[in-house]
Amino acid sequence: MAAETGTPTTLTLKSNDDELFSVAESAAILSVTIRNMVEDGCAGGVIPLDNVDGKTLASVITYMNGISAIPADEEKKKSYRDKFLSDKDFETLADMVLAANYLNMSCLMDAVSAKIAQVMEKKSVGWVRRKFGIENDYTPEEEAAVKEEHKWTFEGVETDDDN
């Protein structure tokens, strides 16, 4: 950009499948994990992020750039987050929440967690099992007992016969 104001510091991030990404330091330090590395002087070369794959890291960097371009306006940031997550499937959301946790990015962590929670609301047990890949390991007797213990939580919930 404007050369006379000095080039903004750029960091190079490396995913666990050896993809390299350039990102402005000002955006990357939304991650407390990365910020700590920068502050400790470890950011001179390439920052290896061993728990994040390239596809997820690309998405996280899109988020970092998008959210840091918005001035301090919580409403606008929230609507950006909503839009950013709106087209993500469960698989991607699961990768994102793991990455956000590893990178220590509370705003992304909270937004993805809230998004996953939101789709669970009022859904039947069978639906959540199917969508989340949860194997029902209860015996029929055990499941009936757990259901009985928590039966008050089933009011107003979608029902399905597919347990």
Place this chain on the structure above:
Amino acid sequence: FDNDRINRLPDDILVAILSFLSPIEAERTSVLSSRWINLWKHTSSLKRYNEYTLLVDEVTQWLEYASAKKVPILELNFSPKFDESLSYPGLTCAFPHEFLARSISVDFKPLKALTLEYIDVDGGAIEFFLRNCPLLEELIVHESKELSIVEVCGSSLVLKRLEICYCRNLKLVRVSAPNLVSLTVQSLEELLIENVPMLVELSLPWGFGEISGENLCNAISCCNLQLEVLNLSVLKNPEVS
């Protein structure tokens, strides 16, 4: 399953996700599988959930929870001091009056002690609890803006302790409760004591307004013989003294 990515998340992340559900929704996940049976217990639902819903829904949720769990003691305190991130107009939380009207399935019979603080209950809600909680021995209401007339009257009441304080629009508290032992109200003007043969402790902690010996004697004339403890907290006017 070809896609079990969510289920493969570590427990602490699943708990973080469940923290964004209401307490009821979070508890229901215990039925998913044996791994999920206790995850919901680690959530801090109340804190996180606040950011994503209205507080009045939360009062409803806790009332539903208390009813379903048949709790004997229910204390709801929505004081802003408890969570500084909360901000709502007037610093009290609305009471879901429609909840009491619609809920034929609501069961507060086992309730023995009820405390409502910073929640705008009105006299009708108080009457609802007195009518539907035959075991209620203790009732405490603080900081309700909607409370103006309270009638705690009934020959079958087992109520032993009643405390109604810091309700700025309070006009009248009428008390006729045969088992009442302890009564705390914010000031004398509002108090109308009728049948309280067991009352031994009367507290007037909010000494706004003037209390003369005469109107005190009048107010408590029906119970002054058996009173053992009288707590008065009076703001003294230095010019008069």
